[in-house]
Amino acid sequence: MTEPTVVVAGVGRFGALHVRVWTEAGARVVGLVDPDTGRLAEVAAAHRVEQIGTDLADLLDRTRPDIVVIASDEASHAGLAVTALAAGCHVFVEKPLALSAADAWRIADVAQTHRRQVVVGHISRFTAQMTRMRAAVDRGAVGTLCALRLRRDFSRAWFLSFGDRVDPVWESGIHDIDLAISFARTRVRRVVAMRSAAAGAAAPSVVTALLEFDSGVIATVESAWLVPATAPGTLDDGPLALDGAIVGEAEVLGLAGILKQRLVSDSLVEWTAAGTQVPDLSLWPEEDGRVGGALRREIGYALAVFTGERQPDVMPVEQACWGVEVAEAIIESLRTGAPVEPAGR
Template sequence: MTGPNDPSTGPSVVIAGVGRFGDLHARVWAEAGARIAGLVDPDADRLAEVGRTHRVARTGTDLAALLGQVRADIVVIASDEASHAELAMTALTTGSHVFVEKPLALSAADAWRIADIAQAHQRQVVVGHISRFTDQMTRMRARVERGAVGRLCALRLRRDFSRAWFLSFGDRVDPVWESCVHDIDLAISFAGTRVRRVMAMRSGAAGDAAPSVVTALLEFDSGVIATVESAWLVPFSAPGTLDDGPLDLDGAIVGEAEVLGLDGMLKQRLVSDALVEWTKAGVQVPDLSLWPEEDGAVGGALRREVRYSLAVCTGRGRPDLMPLEQACWGVEAAEAIIESLRTGAPVEPARR
């Protein structure tokens, strides 16, 4: 007997990119009822390892070639950032829906090109801005929409990462695409409009680490302003937030989000003292919002994000929580921030 969550009856999924996060995606999509039909990665050894872990026989180093052999209802893109746009366009033109990890693309032109192809082929694209799916942000957004803080005036968003992460992978693209893009997206989700103008600076005091320390000011069409700050400078001695969980990522994400309105204010901290663990391994403040283990399965925001994506791609849900248009606005804003960092001047994001 099979049921709605039986892998043999679920939509077929191909995972493009099987690094740490691609490996985790394979697990979560399978737990959500999808059938992992194939894996793609340029690293043949890693491909074989993850294929064995998830018992996936169909693998390849080229997405277009694999999609010629394997039917994929959905292609999940968890590869390096520079490859997102090309892989998304390949998947869409072969008839697959797409889930792509953030950022959607590294240029506004490519982002809107993906949107055009998706519309032409009547396919869905969901961008993996996971912070939208946390309990805290879901509640904060609902409170703003219900008028709890009155007229929205300003947003303050800060997200700091472990210094070791920058040395390991943070400089493969401009860190704006790695860290700031999370909070650019959150600001857009609260403001609900496009970014009109940006001004950004890096820390000259950081020396060679300057790319990892960014402050940006965003002005929206609605008049709302937002500050987005990111520093990959959290020391190794800081309490870990992701050390013990389904993702092999030792270190910490530390930050805050504030929503300011004429009638009230909402504030959330990414590191909470609700649970602190002092053990032989050191001090841990485990994050229970992103992808915690819950009863033997991955839970939290990642599970909700995947279930939302499955519903959108199978026609059982509306693409309302993560509209593709807003993901394109985020790419516009990130691109403008990088240009402002280069020129030292205010920049208006390119609009089509």
Template sequence: MTGPTVVIAGVGRFGDLHARVWAEAGARITGLVDPDTARLAEVARTRRVDQTATELAPLLDRVRPDVVVIAADEAAHTGLALTALEAGSHVFVEKPLALSAADAWRIAETAAAHQRQVVVGHISRFTAPMTRMRAGVERGAVGRLCALRLRRDFSRAWFLSFGDRVHPVWESCIHDIDLAISFARTRVRRVVAMQSGAAGDAAPSVVSALLEFDNGVIATVESAWLVPATAPGTLDDGPLALDGAIVGEAEVLGLDGVLKQRLVSDSLVEWTRAGVQVPDLSLWPEEDGVVGGALRREVGYALAVFTGRRQPDVMPVEEACWGVEAAEAVVESLRTGAPVELPVRR
């Protein structure tokens, strides 16, 4: 039995990793799309893909894939997703789904009209600790959910190299906005946020936001691109090596208990000539020659949804739209310095 056919739209480092993981999960990569012709040729050669194009629509006319995986720049997500859905393909799109609530809901509505599925790549939902924490909340381990505290800090060097490529709320805070939604399972109704340009004035390098949900749950979401170069590396090797660190914590508070998780764990520390490493083993570790971890689970989930073997229960597109709404409100609150009330969606 052959697996679903997949086109990858956007073949930068993460798009190339997606090509590998989807193939390892049993899909057939039948086409690649990227405006950078040199990069496109390189990845096509490495992944042994014959069909390539600089635009998505002409390639879809030729290969008619079951799935389009979108790993292009954030601003391109909406156009690529709509093109894929209207051509009859399911869509996996890296976070965020879109850069505006209007575009996010347009994608969701187009998917429904064409009876296609959309899975958004909020990888943090698929890490083992978050899966366990969410299951604990759902079975009542902490009693009534009251509050969430979420923090995610990045290396300052990353801010200096690509921190202004897109507003940092869409790059970093969107992860924890989505996690908060995955626990609260409802919409955000009010947001207030503050920022600092401590690492440089190209974009806010420090963001702190308070979210109030429709069910009364309160969440704090914080992000600072200030981790120094002397911090232990967390992603320095493996299938997607990044020189730097992601450091953070997640806390779930209920009337009957608290669940806590740290993104950097001292369960494995490596002291070598290269320095001190605290390698992340949750996102995309290489295991027995294949990519595992949250990325493999995320892709496996998406394939099961696209082939009708399970319902879109872990990452419903509606919740991705709620996340875009909330992130857009955070950006607006940062701009105005005032609280933002989200409109009720009918």
């Protein structure tokens, strides 16, 4: 695969960013798919992509790409992934892999049948901080792993504008579910979760979940889309500008040590006429005119997996399936108020 060819399905803001980053990483984007024909034409013109369409199967028949990148709405991930795999393509799919454990494992099975790879876009795994923390755990720096604490808060305005597209567990919680799995590296055997009744209409966005892994490790995953507009912005500029903030923390607790990481750091603060910014330099910062950070590393990893240069060791598809099982169990626990055992295969 000298110059891998790519079709991108879904050309919203993040899909358009994928077009740019895959191109910068050395792939050639040969087609775009989206139901919004106006947006489709706009992104195709901006990136000089000739082949476009509203139906993935038809476009794959015309372009025969090596890779399909799925950056569409969450509910469409499973169907598009199966279509791409059946057509003989490797698949990169933005998180979550699917909205049910049954669909997630179906994707994994179809990939195995067609001898193709699936990489799921759990970008937090690819930040420099999380990569270093996992390496520290692997070399025994914290001793026996006991517990994980993961928290991620989003701007309140984001919940009002797009947070109810799917249950926020799939939008924000899935990041930290995946990080917990990346450290524990076993399945979760029990989940109990609660929403804040005090949050009123915002209750769906305020969730705490307790996960118990097969290894005995426990993890707390918390998410609240309540960050006020007065908070310093973290993603207000760059290749994917979002007016607001992601504020989070991660802790890894072992018998011999503790690791801590914060998403918002005062190592760089900008006080300007636009207000106070604490710019995030980990996810997709622009570096020398190219997109860098975790997104660039993630796509570089996916290309290496798809071209056979490395094994799918950083983001194994089965771990993405475990994450979908856990998210599904959290949502069921929120519905019933009772502990839930995630559905296994």
